[in-house]
Amino acid sequence: MDSFFTSLAQKMGGQIQTDHLKLLTCLLATYPSAYLFKALPNASSKHLFSILFSTYTLVAVLKSWAGFIHVTSTCLFTYFFMKYYRGPDGPWINFAVLMISMALCHLDRQFNDIRGDAVLDYSGAMMIAVIKLSGFGFNVLDGRTEAHSDFFKRMAIKGDYPTLVSFFGWMFFFAGFLIGPSFDYMDYIRLVTLPLNETSPTPLTDKQRRITLSVKNPLTMLLLKVFVLILGLIYIHPTYNYEALLTKPYTDLPFVSRFIFVQIASTMTRFRFYTVWFLTEGACMISGIAFNGFDENDQPLWDRVTNANLGTEWSPSVRMTSVRWNSGANRWLNRYVYMRVGTPGSKKGVKAMALTYVVSSVWHGFHSGYYGNITERYNGIHSAHTFSFKAFFLISALLQYVGVTMRRLVRPLLMTPDMMHELPLKKLYDMAGVFITVSCLNLTCASFFLLESTKYMSAFRSVYNYHYIAILVGGGALMVAKPTLIALQKKRVARYQQDKQQQADQVEGLEVKQPQTDKSAVFKTE
Numbered sequence: 001m002d003s004f005f006t007s008l009a010q011k012m013g014g015q016i017q018t019d020h021l022k023l024l025t026c027l028l029a030t031y032p033s034a035y036l037f038k039a040l041p042n043a044s045s046k047h048l049f050s051i052l053f054s055t056y057t058l059v060a061v062l063k064s065w066a067g068f069i070h071v072t073s074t075c076l077f078t079y080f081f082m083k084y085y086r087g088p089d090g091p092w093i094n095f096a097v098l099m100i101s102m103a104l105c106h107l108d109r110q111f112n113d114i115r116g117d118a119v120l121d122y123s124g125a126m127m128i129a130v131i132k133l134s135g136f137g138f139n140v141l142d143g144r145t146e147a148h149s150d151f152f153k154r155m156a157i158k159g160d161y162p163t164l165v166s167f168f169g170w171m172f173f174f175a176g177f178l179i180g181p182s183f184d185y186m187d188y189i190r191l192v193t194l195p196l197n198e199t200s201p202t203p204l205t206d207k208q209r210r211i212t213l214s215v216k217n218p219l220t221m222l223l224l225k226v227f228v229l230i231l232g233l234i235y236i237h238p239t240y241n242y243e244a245l246l247t248k249p250y251t252d253l254p255f256v257s258r259f260i261f262v263q264i265a266s267t268m269t270r271f272r273f274y275t276v277w278f279l280t281e282g283a284c285m286i287s288g289i290a291f292n293g294f295d296e297n298d299q300p301l302w303d304r305v306t307n308a309n310l311g312t313e314w315s316p317s318v319r320m321t322s323v324r325w326n327s328g329a330n331r332w333l334n335r336y337v338y339m340r341v342g343t344p345g346s347k348k349g350v351k352a353m354a355l356t357y358v359v360s361s362v363w364h365g366f367h368s369g370y371y372g373n374i375t376e377r378y379n380g381i382h383s384a385h386t387f388s389f390k391a392f393f394l395i396s397a398l399l400q401y402v403g404v405t406m407r408r409l410v411r412p413l414l415m416t417p418d419m420m421h422e423l424p425l426k427k428l429y430d431m432a433g434v435f436i437t438v439s440c441l442n443l444t445c446a447s448f449f450l451l452e453s454t455k456y457m458s459a460f461r462s463v464y465n466y467h468y469i470a471i472l473v474g475g476g477a478l479m480v481a482k483p484t485l486i487a488l489q490k491k492r493v494a495r496y497q498q499d500k501q502q503q504a505d506q507v508e509g510l511e512v513k514q515p516q517t518d519k520s521a522v523f524k525t526e
Helices: 002-011 018-039 043-061 065-084 090-111 123-144 150-155 164-171 185-193 206-210 216-235 242-246 255-287 310-314 318-324 327-336 350-364 391-409 425-444 446-450 453-462 466-509
Strands: 371-374 387-390
Touching: 002 018, 018 043, 018 255, 043 065, 043 164, 043 185, 065 090, 065 123, 065 164, 090 123, 090 350, 123 150, 123 164, 123 185, 123 327, 150 185, 164 185, 216 255, 242 255, 242 446, 242 453, 255 310, 255 425, 255 446, 310 318, 310 425, 318 327, 318 391, 318 425, 327 350, 350 391, 391 425, 391 446, 391 466, 425 446, 425 466, 446 453
Parallel strands: none
Antiparallel strands: 371 387
16 A cells, blocks of 8 residues: 555655655545445444544554554543543543643654654544543533533533443544544534434524535535645645745845745645645535534534634734634633633633643644754753743744734724724724734744754744744834823723713703694694
């Protein structure tokens, strides 16, 4: 099988790497498999189908027995631990073990010098397994106690504990095993046991129950997007990519050309992720797990497991980018880390944010591209003074801080005092926000994909570290202008309230005279 993919890659002129062809083939195979999955007569046969499909993919295609054993043993730990341990701290103990297991996977990958996504291994499957299993722990606890939100009540596992077959049918679900998307156990059980309409997360009307669901139109649009993305990857990405930022032809370009090059390279790099995420989303549409109820016009929604939105390319803020990009991981971090810290319903603070950051860091891995290292050498001796930080996430956090501060201090001045209408300059503010956000993140992402600090710092320097300049200049200017901007906001609001009060007083002071009835104008007729 390896020789087949190697030969195919060579015939394509080396435009697509061998392991990328393997992944693409596995993803395309889920489409006919999704139709077969729907046609199976009962839940048990669907469980077994997914288990066999994903096992074959991991063992025969990826040739990763170690990965199969690692993923399976981690699943078995969570299954039996949550079955027999009934303490309230069970989900957190389970979570800690999962993080250790995930860390071992990443360290094994790093020790074997596997970088980026050039080599297809089992780390993607392990990352999805960790998302599912950590949520499973909380869902089991919610079923034994009392969930504190409508979503958690819906995901709570009540009654009989899942069987091993149903559990592994969910964990090894064929359309999302390698790279996602992820979803909770109860969503899967509803898929394989209920009519598709009844899996809606919201109550159905009689009309909605009678609607025949079809994925033809949304699936067609999705595949058209994939087609365009693949064209970009074949014809543009080989020239415009982050590795090219380290080559002589690029460094010889004038600054404006280098700046534009960075934007195109970053977009083309994201095309790879869009392509595989959209392909998995399509198979999930066919199988039914993507169905997410109906909108206000009774049109079916197919976005339950959406992982990315093309709107990422014109996001007006870092926060909006994080919402639109890798949505599955963001939903997991919010629901099963951030919201689970402290007492249910309590206001979350620094502890919740810090834990969410740590979990996200370990989940992503330990390559130096994620961690920027500052080392000191004395007399040729490598010192132990190493300060590690997540380069990508740290810069993104600083950009987000500047953006949030700008929104609080400047945006209100571009709206009417009642914040109901935009002033003419608001459009310019929005366009500037999109330009600065996207261009800064496009450069910041170099650290995420080049991995080594020497490489991504070289890429940063090639465009004069403009994202750092944006942070320093923008943040510094806002700090200096903060008192003035706040005073200006207060002055506008005070003037608005004063004018509003004067208008109210004028209306109240008006004497409204009732019209007199002229009785002489009334004629009596017989």
